[in-house]
Amino acid sequence: MTYCFYICVCLCLVIFQTTIIPHIALFNNFYDLLIPFIIYLGLFRPAREGILFILVLGFIMDSLSGGPFGLYLTTYFWLFIVVKIVIKYLHACNNILLLFIVAAGVLMENIIFIASVSMFGPDSRFLAITMRAVIFQILWAGCTGFFFITFFNHIHKKLEKFSIFRSGTKIT
Amino acid sequence: MIVVNIIILSVNSSRYSSYGSWRIAIFFIAPFQKTVTQSVQFLKNIWGHYFFLVSVAQENDNLKKAINQAIDKNNKYREVEFSNFRLRNLLNFRETMTNQVLVAEVISQDPSPWFKTIIIDKGKSDGVEKGLPVVVPEGIAGQIIDISYNYSKVLLIIDPNSAVDALVQRTRDRGLIKGESYGRCLSKYVLRKHDVKVGDTVVSSGLDGVFPKGLRVGYVTEIVKRNSGIFQEVTVMPYVDFEKLEEVLIVLDSPKHDFDFVSEQ
Numbered sequence: 001m002t003y004c005f006y007i008c009v010c011l012c013l014v015i016f017q018t019t020i021i022p023h024i025a026l027f028n029n030f031y032d033l034l035i036p037f038i039i040y041l042g043l044f045r046p047a048r049e050g051i052l053f054i055l056v057l058g059f060i061m062d063s064l065s066g067g068p069f070g071l072y073l074t075t076y077f078w079l080f081i082v083v084k085i086v087i088k089y090l091h092a093c094n095n096i097l098l099l100f101i102v103a104a105g106v107l108m109e110n111i112i113f114i115a116s117v118s119m120f121g122p123d124s125r126f127l128a129i130t131m132r133a134v135i136f137q138i139l140w141a142g143c144t145g146f147f148f149i150t151f152f153n154h155i156h157k158k159l160e161k162f163s164i165f166r167s168g169t170k171i172t
Numbered sequence: 173m174i175v176v177n178i179i180i181l182s183v184n185s186s187r188y189s190s191y192g193s194w195r196i197a198i199f200f201i202a203p204f205q206k207t208v209t210q211s212v213q214f215l216k217n218i219w220g221h222y223f224f225l226v227s228v229a230q231e232n233d234n235l236k237k238a239i240n241q242a243i244d245k246n247n248k249y250r251e252v253e254f255s256n257f258r259l260r261n262l263l264n265f266r267e268t269m270t271n272q273v274l275v276a277e278v279i280s281q282d283p284s285p286w287f288k289t290i291i292i293d294k295g296k297s298d299g300v301e302k303g304l305p306v307v308v309p310e311g312i313a314g315q316i317i318d319i320s321y322n323y324s325k326v327l328l329i330i331d332p333n334s335a336v337d338a339l340v341q342r343t344r345d346r347g348l349i350k351g352e353s354y355g356r357c358l359s360k361y362v363l364r365k366h367d368v369k370v371g372d373t374v375v376s377s378g379l380d381g382v383f384p385k386g387l388r389v390g391y392v393t394e395i396v397k398r399n400s401g402i403f404q405e406v407t408v409m410p411y412v413d414f415e416k417l418e419e420v421l422i423v424l425d426s427p428k429h430d431f432d433f434v435s436e437q
Contacts, residue, residue, distance in 0.1 A: 018280035018291075022415070032283065066282050066289030066317070066331055113286045117332055129354045133285060 001163045005156060006053055009037060010060075018064060029136035031106040034061065036141075036148035038076050039105050042083025043098075044153055054080050071116055075109045082108070095146070102145020103138045110134045262419055265309035271384055273307075273421040274298060279323070288331035288351065290314075292420060295322040303382060305423045311388035311411040312336060312376055313420050324422075328414055329389065330355055337380035338389050338408075340366070341373040349374065349389055349408060357390060359406035366404070368395055374408050384423060 013033045021027045034057060041050035058073030065072060083101070090097050114130055262275060276292040294300050296319050306313045306326045314334065318325035327334050334351040338359065345366035347359035362368060372392045378385025394407035 014283070015280075017283050022281040029285070061283055064280070064282070064291070065284050066287035066325065066327055066333065067284055072284075113284060117286050 001159055002049065002156070003053070005159055006041075009152065010034065010057055013037060014060065014064070029133050029140065031102075031137040031141045032109055033148070034076070035079065035105045035109060036102050036145050037152060038079050039083050039101055039145075040149045040152040042080045043087055043101075043149070044156075047084060050080060051077075067113070068116055071113065075112050078112075079105050079108060098146045098149050099142065102149065103142040106137050106141040106145075107134070110137065258419060261309050262421065265421070272424045274300065274424055276300075276306075276324075276420050276422055278417050278420065287333075288328040288414065289317070290326045290328065290417060290420075292324050292326055292422075293322065294422060295320050295324050297321050299424060300324050300422055305383045306420045307383075307387055307423060308412055308417065308420050310413070311390065312383055313412050313414075313417065315382055316422065326420070329357060329410060329412075330414055335380075336383060336389060337377045338374045339377045340368050340392070341375045342369075343367055343372070346377060346379075347374075347406060352407075355410075355414065356393070357408040357410060359392075359408050360403070362404050362406050364397060364402055364404050368392055368404070368406055370395060 017033050021030055021033075038050075038054060038057070041054065054076045055073065058070075058076040061072035061076075062069050083105075086097075086101070114134075274294055276294040276298075278290050279293050280291045282289040292306075300316060300319055302316055302319055304316045306315060312329055314326040314328040314331075316324050317327040329336055329349060329351055331351040334349075336349040337346070338349045339346045340362075343366060345362060345368060347362040349357045350360055352358050359374065370392050374389045374392065376383040376385060376387045376389055388411050390408040390410040392406055393409045394405075396405040396407075398405070
């Protein structure tokens with residue numbers, strides 16, 4: 001059930017990100033929607049459950065993207081690890097943490113991506129436009145990331161309850 | 173009596189006379205008439221505007237539904253019209269091209285804003301190969317970089333990894349068009365001495381062995397000549413609006429340069 005939920009969420013997010021968002025002018029500088037999901041996995045799910053899924057997700061995104069292969073894989077993997085380290089010191093359900101962690105994740109992804117693009121020799125204009133795009137992405141992430149994580153957590157809990165209830169009725 | 177009555181009637185009917193009596197009648201009757209008429213009208217209005225509104229509301233709902241359906245239909249027709257226009261445009265362009273081309277539909281875009289690729293619905297099964305050029309009526313769009321059985325990935329010319337050998341149409345000065353990731357391109361290695369002007373059209377040179385010669389790439393928007401260096405920086409704005417790319421043409425018989433002889437030598 002859990003893995004089915006992960007697959008459905010990721011499928012929806014990837015399709016939404018690659019087919020719908022590019023057509024909406026408002027979301028021109030929207031962030032990677034899979035980041036809140038990876039952070040959710042890092043915050044609320046055991047490492048064993050999440051790591052394999054994150055690697056598969058990174059592989060899929062790398063296949064869809066035109067960037068160097070392994071960029072998403074690297075980003076998602078390290079993001080997951082960083083989140084796992086962070087929750088050793090901070091409480092995962094802390095609302096203030098949830099507010100900032102997605103923005104921080106988006107910033108981390110952008111730093112990795114910009115570093116990768118910079119290898120091609122960017123000019124000053126590139127950096128100026130990049131900064132603007134990154135700031136917009138972080139703002140979006142700060143405003144909406146919390147809701148995504150809460151939504152994933154809520155749906156997952158409901159599904160788990162439903163799953164327990166079904167297995168209970170089967171036993172009786 | 174009867175005769176007298178008839179005579180009076182016939183005399184009165186021959187000419188109109190009121191004798192002022194109607195004024196008295198009107199004075200007494202008219203207010204009542206008015207009140208009754210207004211009351212009737214009031215009741216009629218109440219019926220018409222409130223009780224009858226139940227059916228009007230129903231009718232309104234039905235009309236709203238009908239309008240929504242009509243808007244939806246109209247939208248669909250408009251979409252078909254636009255699609256028809258685009259496809260006609262594509263068809264006209266296809267007819268003008270001497271190369272063998274294949275029409276493909278864009279199904280998704282790159283998930284990252286830093287890289288510019290699209291995925292199209294034609295693949296190996298349709299005869300698509302890696303490295304084939306992708307064009308639209310406005311100009312060059314990109315190049316196939318990855319293929320699966322039914323789908324292909326296209327690297328757009330605005331991607332930092334892309335490079336197209338091009339020349340300025342007016343002066344025939346050569347340069348290398350590199351993507352700049354934010355919707356523009358940079359023409360590299362254009363010599364300082366070359367007379368390039370803002371607004372000049374840049375076309376493919378055909379020397380890269382990928383794109384056919386003479387296809388439009390973009391127009392010059394900015395020229396920077398630094399104090400030192402032998403090259404000038406020429407910014408090129410592509411003619412293609414990559415945000416609105418929906419259908420593309422894959423050139424199946426693009427010019428292929430045989431470089432094997434070089435390695436043999």
